[in-house]
Amino acid sequence: MEPFEIQDEIILLEEKEKIIKRVTLNNSPGSTKIVKTFFQHDNIEIYRRLRLRKHINICPIYEVEKENDSFSVLEEDLGTKTLADNLPVKDVLEFLHYALQICAGVSHLHNMNIVHRDLKPENIYLYQNRVVINDFDISKPIATETTSLKDTQMLGSPGYASPEQYGFSRSDTRSDIYSMGVLFNVLLTGSFIQDELTATQFRPLILKCTQIDRDDRYQNVQEVEQELRRIQSKKSKFTPPGFRSQTRWKQVVALIGYFLMFGLIFVTESSEPTSAYDHFQAKILMAIFIFPIFTISTNYLNIRNLIPTPLKKYKIIGSLLLGVTLFVILILLFVIISGIITSMLPAYQ
Numbered sequence: 001m002e003p004f005e006i007q008d009e010i011i012l013l014e015e016k017e018k019i020i021k022r023v024t025l026n027n028s029p030g031s032t033k034i035v036k037t038f039f040q041h042d043n044i045e046i047y048r049r050l051r052l053r054k055h056i057n058i059c060p061i062y063e064v065e066k067e068n069d070s071f072s073v074l075e076e077d078l079g080t081k082t083l084a085d086n087l088p089v090k091d092v093l094e095f096l097h098y099a100l101q102i103c104a105g106v107s108h109l110h111n112m113n114i115v116h117r118d119l120k121p122e123n124i125y126l127y128q129n130r131v132v133i134n135d136f137d138i139s140k141p142i143a144t145e146t147t148s149l150k151d152t153q154m155l156g157s158p159g160y161a162s163p164e165q166y167g168f169s170r171s172d173t174r175s176d177i178y179s180m181g182v183l184f185n186v187l188l189t190g191s192f193i194q195d196e197l198t199a200t201q202f203r204p205l206i207l208k209c210t211q212i213d214r215d216d217r218y219q220n221v222q223e224v225e226q227e228l229r230r231i232q233s234k235k236s237k238f239t240p241p242g243f244r245s246q247t248r249w250k251q252v253v254a255l256i257g258y259f260l261m262f263g264l265i266f267v268t269e270s271s272e273p274t275s276a277y278d279h280f281q282a283k284i285l286m287a288i289f290i291f292p293i294f295t296i297s298t299n300y301l302n303i304r305n306l307i308p309t310p311l312k313k314y315k316i317i318g319s320l321l322l323g324v325t326l327f328v329i330l331i332l333l334f335v336i337i338s339g340i341i342t343s344m345l346p347a348y349q
Helices: 044-052 092-111 173-189 203-209 221-232 248-267 276-298 300-306 315-348
Strands: 006-014 018-025 032-039 061-066 070-076 124-127 130-133
Touching (some): 044 061, 044 070, 092 173, 092 221, 173 203, 203 221, 248 276, 276 300, 300 315
Antiparallel strands (some): 006 018, 061 070, 124 130
């Protein structure tokens, strides 16, 4: 890689660990770029990944140069206007315009195994009618099972950083989801959650994003985006799985699944040649058997949140325990209601 040749420069920030300059390059007169030089930083690999895989909602990285005791990054000049200049966002459609683009950018980072760890309005720029995420100073690769069990440094902006960024456990993609929840509330109210929690339809989403236990949060950005799009389309939270997004193949698969499921219930009959009521009871029992499997496997209405916290890291065991519990409860209700109906039938015969 040839070093980028600077024609002119203006120092914007000069600190012990970082220098930021706005520069004009010899090969592109008239347009400016930003050069960041980092000292005592070990995340050059993050910038190398970003240089290779660009995204419309992530600040473009053009060059990364390693030097003896530092490295420099050449990136797009995004200007100075950030989401912090637009607080609070009162228009729901404007908020969704920002929030969905934030989801797209963060999802791109996570697909590259990068956790941003510093999502806040000041780090999200308004550039050419879109939002662009920047400032990857404390970003890190997603931890693996062989890495540290806890973050060794307390990094992140106060109020936005997740609990695990303060050394309680190691940060992962769900740490960014926590920050997104705080960020969304700040966008809507101009305040942190502890000062003012939004009263809009986004309140449940924000509360779920910012759960202390990361197993209780949305588990990936796609789930956050899906909920935002559901709100955008004004769909009910009871919309069945397969129709909560606009993905055509999911809808087709869901239709086939529902046809088979209800078909199985419909053809179920009592093993004995008895009354129509007995056949009806057999169908209800089949529905009771199917219901826990369906709701838990699709996490309908976020039912897996009912799994006890100690068991959430053992997903299969937790899901089985929840399924059995739900099945037993439904059977008990069935026995009670069936007994009441059976006792009343002679009176109508």
